[in-house]
Amino acid sequence: MGRRFKIHDIMKITLKGKTPVAPLPVLIVATYNDDGSTDAMNVAWGGQSGASNVTLHLSKNHRTTANLLKREAFTLSLATVDTLVMSDFFGITSGAKTDKITKAGVSVSRADEVDAPVIDAYPLTMECRVMQITDFEGEARVDAEIVRTHVDDSMLDEEGNIDFGKMRLISFDSQMNLYREVGAAVGKAFHDGRKLM
Numbered sequence: 560m561g562r563r564f565k566i567h568d569i570m571k572i573t574l575k576g577k578t579p580v581a582p583l584p585v586l587i588v589a590t591y592n593d594d595g596s597t598d599a600m601n602v603a604w605g606g607q608s609g610a611s612n613v614t615l616h617l618s619k620n621h622r623t624t625a626n627l628l629k630r631e632a633f634t635l636s637l638a639t640v641d642t643l644v645m646s647d648f649f650g651i652t653s654g655a656k657t658d659k660i661t662k663a664g665v666s667v668s669r670a671d672e673v674d675a676p677v678i679d680a681y682p683l684t685m686e687c688r689v690m691q692i693t694d695f696e697g698e699a700r701v702d703a704e705i706v707r708t709h710v711d712d713s714m715l716d717e718e719g720n721i722d723f724g725k726m727r728l729i730s731f732d733s734q735m736n737l738y739r740e741v742g743a744a745v746g747k748a749f750h751d752g753r754k755l756m
């Protein structure tokens with residue numbers, strides 16, 4: 560009898576104190592300051608939480624959190640390879656100290672339905688209305704409703720659908736502190752699993 564080899568010799572390691580959820584989004588939350596100027600911050604702890612809802616987890620000491628409480632509105636943009644440097648900058652400097660929008664040199668428009676600014680450089684921006692803010696272990700958990708979406712026409716397919724394949728979205732890698740580009744389509748949702756039915 561010949562010798563037997565284990566082909567897949569995988570050793571499982573258990574780790575404590577890590578939260579390796581992935582892929583995390585890179586969401587840019589824009590709000591109006593008291594004087595009408597714009598602030599923006601980078602949020603990885605957030606995502607879709609219903610058919611037309613998003614939830615964000617924000618530290619209470621951020622300028623953005625104070626702005627949100629007052630105006631009950633914000634816009635949410637998706638960061639891309641082309642907007643990476645600006646998006647990271649929005650996450651490492653507070654609007655309480657720096658006018659981030661002027662420093663980044665980008666233009667801003669007023670949202671149509673909510674009291675919040677739209678940063679024109681992002682290809683996709685959602686207007687969000689705050690529904691509820693709850694205290695979660697001393698931080699703010701923000702539930703909001705998406706009421707309108709702005710998208711560059713160059714990011715649509717021939718039928719007018721939003722085509723994420725064209726956007727070059729980035730994801731935050733919390734384990735290595737990197738931004739990674741969101742990759743190619745590799746399967747069809749609600750379809751490929753049928754092979755096992």
Ligand SMILES: Cc1cc2nc3c(=O)[nH]c(=O)nc-3n(C[C@H](O)[C@H](O)[C@H](O)COP(=O)(O)O)c2cc1C
Pocket residue numbers: 598599600601602603604605616617618620621622623624647649650651652653654655731
């Ligand atoms: C990649 C990345 C992800 C971040 N995610 C969050 C987050 O989910 N929640 C949060 O409160 N702060 C987060 N931050 C930190 C804020 O973006 C940062 O403190 C920002 O300066 C706050 O700006 P503001 O004071 O102008 O609102 C993140 C920063 C980076 C770089």
